[in-house]
Amino acid sequence: MTTEYDLSEVDREKRMGGLGGETGDREIRVIDLGEFNSRRAEITEELWTAATEIGFFQLSGHGIAPERVDRAFALTERFFALPEPIKAKYALVKAKNSGWESRSQVRPSIGVPDRKESYQITRPNMAGLWPGDAELPEFASELLDFERQCWTVAMRVLSCFADRLGFPRDHFTAAHDPSSERYQSTLRLLHYFAVPPELYGVPGHWRAGAHTDFDCLTLLFQRDGQGGLQVCPGREMDGQQWTAITPSSALITCNIGDMLTRWSDDLLPSNFHRVRGPGAGEYQGDRYSIAYFAQADRDAVIRGPRGGYPAVTAAEFIAARVAANYRPRS
Numbered sequence: 001m002t003t004e005y006d007l008s009e010v011d012r013e014k015r016m017g018g019l020g021g022e023t024g025d026r027e028i029r030v031i032d033l034g035e036f037n038s039r040r041a042e043i044t045e046e047l048w049t050a051a052t053e054i055g056f057f058q059l060s061g062h063g064i065a066p067e068r069v070d071r072a073f074a075l076t077e078r079f080f081a082l083p084e085p086i087k088a089k090y091a092l093v094k095a096k097n098s099g100w101e102s103r104s105q106v107r108p109s110i111g112v113p114d115r116k117e118s119y120q121i122t123r124p125n126m127a128g129l130w131p132g133d134a135e136l137p138e139f140a141s142e143l144l145d146f147e148r149q150c151w152t153v154a155m156r157v158l159s160c161f162a163d164r165l166g167f168p169r170d171h172f173t174a175a176h177d178p179s180s181e182r183y184q185s186t187l188r189l190l191h192y193f194a195v196p197p198e199l200y201g202v203p204g205h206w207r208a209g210a211h212t213d214f215d216c217l218t219l220l221f222q223r224d225g226q227g228g229l230q231v232c233p234g235r236e237m238d239g240q241q242w243t244a245i246t247p248s249s250a251l252i253t254c255n256i257g258d259m260l261t262r263w264s265d266d267l268l269p270s271n272f273h274r275v276r277g278p279g280a281g282e283y284q285g286d287r288y289s290i291a292y293f294a295q296a297d298r299d300a301v302i303r304g305p306r307g308g309y310p311a312v313t314a315a316e317f318i319a320a321r322v323a324a325n326y327r328p329r330s
Contacts, residue, residue: 020232020240026054028231028245028253034061036156044160051161051256055271056231058251059219062153064146066250069221072146075139076288079119079131080191086135087117096125097186115207115277121147121187123178147187150292151178154185154217157254158294165264166305172216175300175314182298184314185215192228192287195277200284207287208275214321215257215295222247226287228275229253242274259296259317265304 029050033043050057079087084102092099102117121143130140158172176185192207207228222229230242245253261270278284296302298315312320 020242022230023241023243026231026243028054028056028058028243030058030060030251032061033059033063033153033156036061040160040163044163047157047160048164051268054231055269056245056253056255056273058245058248058253059153059157060251062252064149064153064252068146068149069249071142072221072290073223073288075136075142076119076189076191076290078136079139079189080117080288082131082135086131087119090119090129090131092120093125093129096122097184098122098125099129116190116192118191119189121189122185123147123183124181143187143189147185147292148178150187150219151176151185151294153252154219154292154294158217158260161260161264161268165267172294172296175296176216176294177297180297182300182315184298184318185295186293188291188293190289190291192275192289194286195284199277200280202277206274206276210272210274212270212272213255213257213293214259214318215293216260216263217294218255218257219292219294220253220255221290222249222253223288224249225283226289227282228278228287230274230276231255232272242276257293257295258321259302259314262309262312262317263302263304265306265308 029046031043031046031050036043047057087100087102090100092101098120100117100119103115123144126140133139155173155176158176159169162169162171177183178185210232220229224247227244227247229245229247231245232240232242247253255273256268256270258270260268275287295318296314298313300314301311302309302314302317303311
């Protein structure tokens with residue numbers, strides 16, 4: 001199988017670092033997953049329309065209880081409040097995509113580190129990377145349970161896309177097996193640092209530079225009032241008009257990733273998004289979010305319904321995508 005990746009996507013990303021403009025003309029649709037089994041056909045059409053037109057949408061009726069989400073955020077804040085020497089004991093192991101990192105992710109779009117820290121949880125790869133009970137009681141058990149609930153929601157959405165793409169309904173579920181040692185979906189806890197006073201209201205600084213996600217589907221949990229996420233749909237290069245996504249503690253914000261774009265033979269677009277710094281008069285404090293990246297198991301074979309791309313394993317796809325994104329440049 002080939003491991004080649006279209007480098008034009010990375011070149012586009014390098015050109016997405018400008019301020020651009022902002023527009024409120026695009027609708028980020030809210031799709032209710034309630035009564036899923038009886039409403040599957042209706043929900044599938046709504047998901048497909050939102051995904052193909054914008055690539056971003058929000059979910060209500062997803063079945064994860066608000067208090068469960070609140071507990072996950074409480075643990076997130078408690079983890080990042082630990083002293084850095086403690087967090088450093090659980091430093092990111094890049095090959096396993098697990099552990100803690102801070103200010104280390106550099107986007108090609110802006111060329112400087114994102115102003116954040118994160119902690120990645122990838123089920124099979126967590127040996128030695130969990131804080132102990134003396135530091136954070138029940139941290140591992142609570143977040144693994146939350147991760148499994150995220151998996152359930154993601155597989156429900158992906159099963160709808162499987163229907164529309166002509167795959168068996170469980171096609172993507174079989175490729176995301178939490179019991180497999182090759183499972184590589186990740187729960188990522190995120191802490192964007194409070195804005196220093198000297199940058200209050202200064203335009204053109206980013207908490208996370210413009211990028212697309214590498215996975216199949218991203219579920220993002222946000223908090224009321226902690227904004228900044230913006231999307232530029234259609235991979236539009238001209239004008240770079242960005243649309244703000246209003247954060248909601250009650251909704252899950254979703255977007256399509258590069259892996260599903262390839263798997264769908266480009267029918268489902270993976271679109272650029274970023275987290276801009278807050279403007280004058282906006283909340284300037286710490287911003288927390290939690291992302292679940294549904295990323296197919298390492299041995300899953302990615303082959304679209306029309307055969308538009310050579311078949312690759314998910315491991316090969318990710319390796320090629322990372323190599324392209326971080327290849328040496330003159």
